[in-house]
Amino acid sequence: xxxxxxxxxxxxxxxxxxxxxxxxxxxxxxxxxxxxxxxxxxxxxxxxxxxxxxxxxxxxxxxxxxxxxxxxxxxxxxxxxxxxxxxxxxxxxxxxxxxxxxxxxxxxxxxxxxxxxxxxxxxxxxxxxxxxxxxxxxxxxxxxxxxxxxxxxxxxxxxxxxxxxxxxxxxxxxxxxxxxxxxxxxxxxxxxxxxxxxxxxxxxxxxxxxxxxxxxxxxxxxxxxxxxxxxxxxxxxxxxxxxxxxxxxxxxxxxxxxxxxxxxx
DNA sequence: CGGCTTTGACCCGCGC
DNA sequence: GCGCGGGTCAAAGCCG
Numbered sequence: 001x002x003x004x005x006x007x008x009x010x011x012x013x014x015x016x017x018x019x020x021x022x023x024x025x026x027x028x029x030x031x032x033x034x035x036x037x038x039x040x041x042x043x044x045x046x047x048x049x050x051x052x053x054x055x056x057x058x059x060x061x062x063x064x065x066x067x068x069x070x071x072x073x074x075x076x077x078x079x080x081x082x083x084x085x086x087x088x089x090x091x092x093x094x095x096x097x098x099x100x101x102x103x104x105x106x107x108x109x110x111x112x113x114x115x116x117x118x119x120x121x122x123x124x125x126x127x128x129x130x131x132x133x134x135x136x137x138x139x140x141x142x143x144x145x146x147x148x149x150x151x152x153x154x155x156x157x158x159x160x161x162x163x164x165x166x167x168x169x170x171x172x173x174x175x176x177x178x179x180x181x182x183x184x185x186x187x188x189x190x191x192x193x194x195x196x197x198x199x200x201x202x203x204x205x206x207x208x209x210x211x212x213x214x215x216x217x218x219x220x221x222x223x224x225x226x227x228x229x230x231x232x233x234x235x236x237x238x239x240x241x242x243x244x245x246x247x248x249x250x251x252x253x254x255x256x257x258x259x260x261x262x263x264x265x
Numbered sequence: 266c267g268g269c270t271t272t273g274a275c276c277c278g279c280g281c
Numbered sequence: 282g283c284g285c286g287g288g289t290c291a292a293a294g295c296c297g
Contacts, residue, residue, distance in 0.1 A: 136268080136269065136270085137270055138288095138291090139271090139272085139290080141287065141289095143287080144287090150287085150288095152289075166288090
């Protein structure tokens with residue numbers, strides 16, 4: 001098992017058509033062998049996919065890999081890909097001398113001052129109740145162009161926690177909801193936990209955070225946190241807390257079972 | 266009684 | 282500068 005360059009970079013890919021859930025080992029693994037430090041290792045092909053909105057798609061255009069395929073479900077998908085994979089893919093592209101359509105995206109206007117990194121998921125109604133964090137609704141607004149209002153939630157587990165969640169019903173797909181997570185929890189303990197595996201996984205990261213947080217953080221290359229989903233999310237635990245939701249959505253969307261889903265442990 | 270939802274008012278960034 | 286749209290605030294009421 002190799003230890004990778006742990007700078008994780010969020011990359012939007014414009015197509016899920018090449019996705020083959022049954023042929024690829026996506027499972028992240030903990031590697032304790034290298035030193036006193038604990039590393040997360042992914043198989044080479046692993047990509048963690050999230051469904052994102054067209055709006056976020058714009059946000060991520062600087063990172064675009066566009067292959068012109070058709071998207072599954074709405075919008076496109078955002079993937080967390082270890083940088084080493086990105087480098088290798090880039091190297092392969094150079095070797096093949098493929099002239100990719102480069103996207104020189106220049107934002108039309110500055111981002112909002114309080115705009116933070118966001119993760120947008122498309123979930124079935126049943127999956128909404130499996131959120132492990134306690135949320136308190138603080139607003140609801142009608143959204144232009146949508147028949148459904150958008151609800152605003154903040155984390156109620158801890159005072160001063162900046163984590164936010166927006167929920168709106170998809171106007172294109174009945175029974176599905178667009179859930180947007182903004183900012184990060186300033187506490188690592190969800191209000192409730194489900195599987196033992198997930199509990200163990202979160203505990204591992206809490207231990208890392210306590211012991212070697214700074215040192216491990218230095219292993220990761222800096223990135224614009226407005227535009228990249230950072231490894232910090234993993235240490236904060238909400239990455240794994242949300243993984244089960246993604247897993248559920250994945251199994252229902254791609255029709256695979258628990259053992260073939262990339263989000264099962 | 267504490268924590269929650271509801272809802273109108275307010276704030277702020279952006280386009281014109 | 283003004284209007285629009287999205288995000289947040291906060292008072293009031295509900296609920297267990």
